[in-house]
Amino acid sequence: xxxxxxxxxxxxxxxxxxxxxxxxxxxxxxxxxxxxxxxxxxxxxxxxxxxxxxxxxxxxxxxxxxxxxxxxxxxxxxxxxxxxxxxxxxxxxxxxxxxxxxxxxxxxxxxxxxxxxxxxxxxxxxxxxxxxxxxxxxxxxxxxxxxxxxxxxxxxxxxxxxxxxxxxxxxxxxxxxxxxxxxxxxxxxxxxxxxxxxxxxxxxxxxxxxxxxxxxxxxxxxxxxxxxxxxxxxxxxxxxxxxxxxxxxxxxxxxxxxxxxxxxxxxxxxxxxxxxxxxxxxxxxxxxxxxxxxxxxxxxxxxxxxxxxxxxxxxxxxxxxxxxxxxxxxxxxxxxxxxxxxxxxxxxxxxxxxxxxxxxxxxxxxxxxxxxxxxxxxxxxxxxxxxxxxxxxxxxxxxxxxxxx
Numbered sequence: 001x002x003x004x005x006x007x008x009x010x011x012x013x014x015x016x017x018x019x020x021x022x023x024x025x026x027x028x029x030x031x032x033x034x035x036x037x038x039x040x041x042x043x044x045x046x047x048x049x050x051x052x053x054x055x056x057x058x059x060x061x062x063x064x065x066x067x068x069x070x071x072x073x074x075x076x077x078x079x080x081x082x083x084x085x086x087x088x089x090x091x092x093x094x095x096x097x098x099x100x101x102x103x104x105x106x107x108x109x110x111x112x113x114x115x116x117x118x119x120x121x122x123x124x125x126x127x128x129x130x131x132x133x134x135x136x137x138x139x140x141x142x143x144x145x146x147x148x149x150x151x152x153x154x155x156x157x158x159x160x161x162x163x164x165x166x167x168x169x170x171x172x173x174x175x176x177x178x179x180x181x182x183x184x185x186x187x188x189x190x191x192x193x194x195x196x197x198x199x200x201x202x203x204x205x206x207x208x209x210x211x212x213x214x215x216x217x218x219x220x221x222x223x224x225x226x227x228x229x230x231x232x233x234x235x236x237x238x239x240x241x242x243x244x245x246x247x248x249x250x251x252x253x254x255x256x257x258x259x260x261x262x263x264x265x266x267x268x269x270x271x272x273x274x275x276x277x278x279x280x281x282x283x284x285x286x287x288x289x290x291x292x293x294x295x296x297x298x299x300x301x302x303x304x305x306x307x308x309x310x311x312x313x314x315x316x317x318x319x320x321x322x323x324x325x326x327x328x329x330x331x332x333x334x335x336x337x338x339x340x341x342x343x344x345x346x347x348x349x350x351x352x353x354x355x356x357x358x359x360x361x362x363x364x365x366x367x368x369x370x371x372x373x374x375x376x377x378x379x380x381x382x383x384x385x386x387x388x389x390x391x392x393x394x395x396x397x398x399x400x401x402x403x404x405x
Contacts, residue, residue: 005239007306008339010070011259011294012185019189022064024205025222030229031057031201033387034220036208036244037236039069040184041367041376043191045236047113048380050198054387057228058192058200059220061207065188068238071341072372073257073296074187075274075286076110077128077179078103078153080349081370083144083278090347095397097151099350102394104153106374107180109381117194121187122289127271128179129165131158131172132278141171141278148173166268167275167326179274181286184373211244213359232387234363236376239342241366245356247400250346250368253281253299254306256315259337260323262291267329275326283322284370293333295319302342312340344368346403351375353382353398364400 022038033049035042038060049056080087084096114123132141145157158164158172192202207223211233220228235244239252266272266287275285283297298315305311316338324333346352349369356362363386365379375398382392396402 005068005306005342006066006071006339007312007341009337010257010339011292011337012183013066013070014337016183016185019186020064020192022060022202022204025059025203025224025226025228028227028229029057029201031055032231033057034059034218034228034230034233035236036220036233037067037238038064038202038204039067039236039238040065040072040188040191040373041236041238041365041379043188043195044373044376044380045234045365045383046195046200046202047191048384049387050195050200052384052388054384056200057230058202059206059208059222059228060202060204061223062205064192064202064204065185067240068341069184069188071255071257071339072184073284073286073294074182074184074373075179075284075294075296076107076181076373077175077274077276077371078107078374079128079130079175079178079276081282081345082349083140084147085140085143087348093147095348097147098394099397100148100151100153102378102397103371103374104178106377107178109377110180110182117190120190121182121184123180123182123187124289125177126179126181126286127177127273128175129158129172129273129275130175130278131167131169131275133168133170134278135170137278138171141173145173148175154178164270165326166329181274208243211362213361216361218361232361232363234365234383236365238366239344241364244362249352249366250344252302253343253345254302254340255296255343256298256312256319256340257294257296257338258316258319258335259288260293261332261334261336263293263330263332264291265330266291266327268327269330283319285323285326292336293323295323299343306340306342312338315340350398351379352400353379354386354395354400357401357404
């Protein structure tokens with residue numbers, strides 16, 4: 001039976017064997033922090049809270065890393081879904097630049113984790129490219145390049161004349177060490193392995209049915225009637241938040257992904273870097289350690305299209321043709337996996353991290369937008385500090401109620 005927000009055959013849960021099966025909750029327990037959601041966001045939170053010696057428990061209603069985590073392309077980069085000038089309608093340019101730098105900080109955190117605990121998730125540091133094939137968008141690309149350069153971010157400007165790619169490029173912003181890629185399924189399990197050794201408790205097949213809010217604690221009722229008492233509960237359920245809040249966090253779309261069979265060469269794909277085009281909706285492209293190509297994008301409205309298999313097939317075909325047109329020298333491109341799922345974008349392209357305005361013991365860590373994993377890392381860092389009454393000044397960028405009238 002497919003998960004509510006996942007359709008098709010996600011590559012990362014198909015190619016990986018089950019790393020570990022976790023038990024379900026069979027008794028009443030108490031903890032400092034209860035994390036609802038056992039995807040990559042929950043695992044990241046579990047790591048940062050355990051690292052800070054805060055007792056934490058993860059409650060996952062199905063299987064670890066099989067929800068939204070299974071459909072992320074894990075194409076990690078500091079830039080946002082829209083360019084800086086476009087976002088000025090919803091926030092300030094200073095805030096955009098701050099979020100870029102926070103993204104770079106989160107990338108450094110992943111690098112440090114890998115250095116400390118080993119590379120068990122096919123992690124690779126990557127350069128990135130944001131580009132356009134449209135003449136009328138050249139000015140926009142130049143402006144984005146200047147904004148990042150003036151902010152001290154390591155970027156290069158690419159024009160039609162110095163284009164090292166086979167794709168049709170009129171202008172582009174090349175980010176040096178500006179991204180990374182990994183296997184999200186393996187990364188989630190590595191985080192949990194490390195965190196469980198520091199005291200984290202993980203329960204899967206344990207659905208949260210109800211949360212009762214007291215003055216200084218919460219009581220969580222699970223599907224088998226067992227209770228979890230905690231000082232704080234953090235919702236890290238990705239796009240399934242309806243049980244915990246009526247808040248509308250943003251526009252929900254379906255995003256489509258394909259993964260090819262391994263190819264023999266990457267002729268025309270300079271440095272096998274991470275690529276995003278400037279289209280609306282945009283498309284994004286990465287490679288894998290076993291020489292596959294993953295492409296994603298082509299977003300459409302979620303509620304009218306998530307069950308539309310005919311449309312999905314059309315979108316998969318569009319993505320395949322995009323790869324072939326971009327890289328005509330790669331001759332053996334064939335699709336191996338096709339899958340789609342839910343995606344939410346906020347107005348300023350940032351996720352939601354922090355306290356619910358109605359319940360001080362209800363917190364959120366929702367990595368909406370293209371930078372979900374990086375936002376989750378920032379959430380882990382900021383919320384584990386907040387638990388100890390240390391407030392990170394940048395937490396205000398991710399406030400849950402920042403768009404309330």
